[in-house]
Amino acid sequence: xxxxxxxxxxxxxxxxxxxxxxxxxxxxxxxxxxxxxxxxxxxxxxxxxxxxxxxxxxxxxxxxxxxxxxxxxxxxxxxxxxxxxxxxxxxxxxxxxxxxxxxxxxxxxxxxxxxxxxxxxxxxxxxxxxxxxxxxxxxxxxxxxxxxxxxxxxxxxxxxxxxxxxxxxxxxxxxxxxxxxxxxxxxxxxxxxxxxxxxxxxxxxxxxxxxxxxxxxxxxxxxxxxxxxxxxxxxxxxxxxxxxxxxxxxxxxxxxxxxxxxxxxxxxxxxxxxxxxxxxxxxxxxxxxxxxxxxxxxxxxxxxxxxxxxxxxxxxxxxxxxxxxxxxxxxxxxxxxxxxxxxxxxxxxxxxxxxxxxxxxxxxxxxxxxxxxxxxxxxxxxxxxxxxxxxxxxxxxxxxxxxxxxxxxxxxxxxxxxxxxxxxxxxxxxxxxxxxxxxxxxxxxxxxxxxxxxxxxxxxxxxxxxxxxxxxxxxxxxxxxxxxxxxxxxxxxxxxxxxxxxx
Numbered sequence: 001x002x003x004x005x006x007x008x009x010x011x012x013x014x015x016x017x018x019x020x021x022x023x024x025x026x027x028x029x030x031x032x033x034x035x036x037x038x039x040x041x042x043x044x045x046x047x048x049x050x051x052x053x054x055x056x057x058x059x060x061x062x063x064x065x066x067x068x069x070x071x072x073x074x075x076x077x078x079x080x081x082x083x084x085x086x087x088x089x090x091x092x093x094x095x096x097x098x099x100x101x102x103x104x105x106x107x108x109x110x111x112x113x114x115x116x117x118x119x120x121x122x123x124x125x126x127x128x129x130x131x132x133x134x135x136x137x138x139x140x141x142x143x144x145x146x147x148x149x150x151x152x153x154x155x156x157x158x159x160x161x162x163x164x165x166x167x168x169x170x171x172x173x174x175x176x177x178x179x180x181x182x183x184x185x186x187x188x189x190x191x192x193x194x195x196x197x198x199x200x201x202x203x204x205x206x207x208x209x210x211x212x213x214x215x216x217x218x219x220x221x222x223x224x225x226x227x228x229x230x231x232x233x234x235x236x237x238x239x240x241x242x243x244x245x246x247x248x249x250x251x252x253x254x255x256x257x258x259x260x261x262x263x264x265x266x267x268x269x270x271x272x273x274x275x276x277x278x279x280x281x282x283x284x285x286x287x288x289x290x291x292x293x294x295x296x297x298x299x300x301x302x303x304x305x306x307x308x309x310x311x312x313x314x315x316x317x318x319x320x321x322x323x324x325x326x327x328x329x330x331x332x333x334x335x336x337x338x339x340x341x342x343x344x345x346x347x348x349x350x351x352x353x354x355x356x357x358x359x360x361x362x363x364x365x366x367x368x369x370x371x372x373x374x375x376x377x378x379x380x381x382x383x384x385x386x387x388x389x390x391x392x393x394x395x396x397x398x399x400x401x402x403x404x405x406x407x408x409x410x411x412x413x414x415x416x417x418x419x420x421x422x423x424x425x426x427x428x429x430x431x432x433x434x435x436x437x438x439x440x441x442x443x444x445x446x447x448x449x450x451x452x453x454x455x456x457x458x459x460x461x462x463x464x465x466x467x468x469x470x471x472x473x474x475x476x477x478x479x480x481x482x483x484x485x486x487x488x489x490x491x492x493x494x495x496x497x498x499x500x501x502x503x
Contacts, residue, residue, distance in 0.1 A: 013039045015417075016125055016140040018361065020044035020105050021051020023394040023406045024146030025092055026072060027413070028101045031144075034414035041138065042101070043127055045110040045152070045361075049096055050089040055152055058176040058350075060205025061085040064197045064306045066226070068233070068249045069257065069401035076246035081230045082308040113364040114143055116389055121426040121493040123390065141426075144413065145393040149442075150355035151362065154178070156451070157351045162331030169333035172348045176202065177355070187211045189345050191336060193328075194352030195221040197305050202352060204311035207320035214344055215323045216336065220295045221302065222275055225282060225310035254404065254471055261300055261399050261469075268298035275299060282313035292323040300399060357452035360393065377457045379441055380430035380487065381478065382467035383409045385457055389429040398442060399469045408471075408478040416483045425490040430464075432487065437461050443469075 015031055017024050020042050031040050048054050053061075062084045063070055071077040075095050079087055096102040108130045115124045125138045155177035167173060174180065176198050190210045192199050195217035207213045232252065236245045264271040272294070279293045295302075307313065315321035326338040335346040365372040367388060377385040382395045382405070392413050396402030420428055438458035442449045459467045464485060468474050 010137050010139070011041060012139045013041045014140065015040040015142045015144055016123070016138055017042045017144045017146055018111050018363075019051060019146035019148065020046075020049045020096075020107075021053070021146060021148060022070075022088075022092060022403055023148070023396070024051070024144075025049060025096055025101055026403065026406055027144050027146050027394065027410045028104065029072070029074065029095070029099055030407075030410040030414050032099065032101070034411070035417055038417070040104060042105040043109040043111060043125075043138070044105055044107050045130060047107050048089070049092050049102070049105070050085075051148060053085045053088045053092065056085060056177060056179070057181070058179040058198070058202060058205075060201045062201060062308065063088060064201075064303075065401040066230075066253045066257075067091075068230075068246070068253045070403050072403065073247075073250065073407050076242050077249075078242075080228045081233070082226060082228050082306070111361065111363050113366070115369075116365075116367045116391075118368050118389070118427070118493060121390070142390045142392065142417065145360045145391070147361035147363075147393075149359070149395075150357050152177075154356060155351075156354040156356050158353060160328060160331050162337075165333050166331040166335070166346075166349070171331075171334075171346060173351060174348065175351050175353075183348075185210045185348050188347040189335075190214070190348045190350065191216050191344050191346040192350045192352055193217075194354070195219070195305075196352065196354065197303070199352040200305045200307055200312050202350060203321050204307070204315040207315040210320075210348075213315070213321045214346075215321065216328070216338075216344065217292075217323065217325050218327055220291075220293050220325060221305050222295055222299050223293060223305045223307055223312060224275055224278060225313065226306045226308055228308045254400070257400050258471065260304075264299035271299040275304075279313070282310045282317075284317050287316075292325050303398060354447055354451075357449065357456065359456055365391070374457050375454055378430075378432045378436065378438055378465055379457050379459050379467055380432075381409075381412065381464045382459075383412060384428075384430050386430050386432045389427045395441070395467060397469055397471070400471060404471050405474060408474050412478040412483065419483045420490065423490070424492055426493045427489075427491045429489050430485075430487050431489050432460065432465065436465060441467060443467075 015038055017027050017040060024042055028040060028042055031038060046054055063082055066081045067077045067079060067083050071091065072095065110128045110130050112126045112128050123140050123143050125140065126135055127138060128135045155175040157175055163173060174183065185206060186209055188210050190206055190213045192202050192213060192215050199215055200223055203213050203215045233249050236248055276289060276294055280289045283289060316323065326340050326342065329337045329339050336344045359374040365388065372388055377387060379385060383392055385391060394406045394409050396405045438460055440453045441457050441459045459465055464487060
């Protein structure tokens with residue numbers, strides 16, 4: 001019997017990975033590959049792998065990064081450039097089974113708290129079986145947090161005046177994160193509030209089935225079309241062995257994404273003009289592009305939204321969807337009254353208004369009995385937190401595919417643990433220089449990020465305290481650079497002797 005299947009069994013492992021999404025499964029792979037002598041386990045609150053890709057079930061849910069870079073470096077991606085959630089879940093399940101990682105996962109197990117004891121150099125992690133409510137403990141040398149960055153149990157929805165009257169009159173209000181199974185929107189008038197990645201995914205997916213879909217946005221977002229089929233990928237795959245082709249396509253797309261980001265940073269007006277030109281070509285003649293698709297901020301001050309094959313523009317062009325840029329005055333019994341005086345009729349309102357960010361799934365951390373306030377910590381290499389020993393986390397890129405950074409962090413983590421073993425160290429924790437200047441960890445102006453800055457760790461002004469957003473720089477620093485650092489404090493702690501029962 002697999003001990004992980006027994007929810008009340010206390011365990012002792014070297015590395016406990018929290019989360020079985022794309023980051024957690026990746027971390028498990030690198031622990032197995034690079035630390036073969038270490039034991040590990042994964043705890044996952046849900047009943048399947050996938051994380052985000054298992055949680056979100058709204059229409060059209062898909063990646064907004066190309067899968068050659070979003071997928072794993074070690075497992076070739078065989079599908080289209082952009083993939084739906086079910087295809088990504090299948091890819092993750094396949095990876096877990098191929099590498100026997102699935103046998104190390106305890107599903108429906110939620111982490112409640114984690115307490116570090118410096119005398120023993122061990123974490124005691126309290127977990128709860130989500131079915132029975134029964135709790136048990138897992139002891140480990142390291143905690144690797146692969147929990148993502150937002151709350152799974154609720155999304156962010158503003159307080160809308162008049163919402164109660166709308167619902168009492170028979171209208172429905174739904175947040176995409178908690179999409180009801182079997183929700184019927186056939187032939188209905190739908191308003192999607194928001195302009196981010198979720199909104200631009202929902203609108204074309206619902207258009208043509210609903211009577212009409214209106215995307216109501218307070219302000220525009222940059223939207224760029226991306227072909228689902230990569231012609232170059234088809235040629236390379238036919239000409240080269242699978243792994244070689246995957247490596248080339250991964251680097252090709254990484255360089256392309258990096259070039260777009262660097263162009264946006266150095267020449268924002270040029271990037272803005274290019275995006276506007278591409279949008280205008282996809283929209284009907286005379287369409288008010290500047291009103292609905294020309295943001296006030298520069299490209300990549302917020303993440304660019306990708307629409308596969310320009311599906312959003314196609315829905316607008318064929319009349320099944322429309323965009324309104326305005327603010328909400330109040331909900332009414334039949335829809336939404338806007339500040340301009342315009343009224344949008346609606347049977348269903350979808351609030352694609354963002355996420356609620358949180359660090360480490362909201363888990364309470366203590367070190368020697370003292371609670372850790374995440375917003376008082378500083379991230380080291382985007383992988384550890386000041387004052388928290390033997391605790392690693394995965395913070396991916398916001399300007400590129402999340403997994404590009406996570407893979408490098410997992411490699412670096414394994415190298416760090418190997419370094420500690422080679423020198424006989426038991427503990428490791430970063431310590432920031434006195435009076436180090438700090439700034440928000442996520443250097444991003446999206447509303448869901450700005451709302452949560454006071455709850456998240458900080459970053460510093462330069463490496464290793466600045467969380468890099470440049471893959472090539474991170475390859476040099478995380479894959480090939482030394483793990484020892486003057487800001488890391490290594491120590492050897494004497495273990496307490498085991499208690500011998502008296503005769």
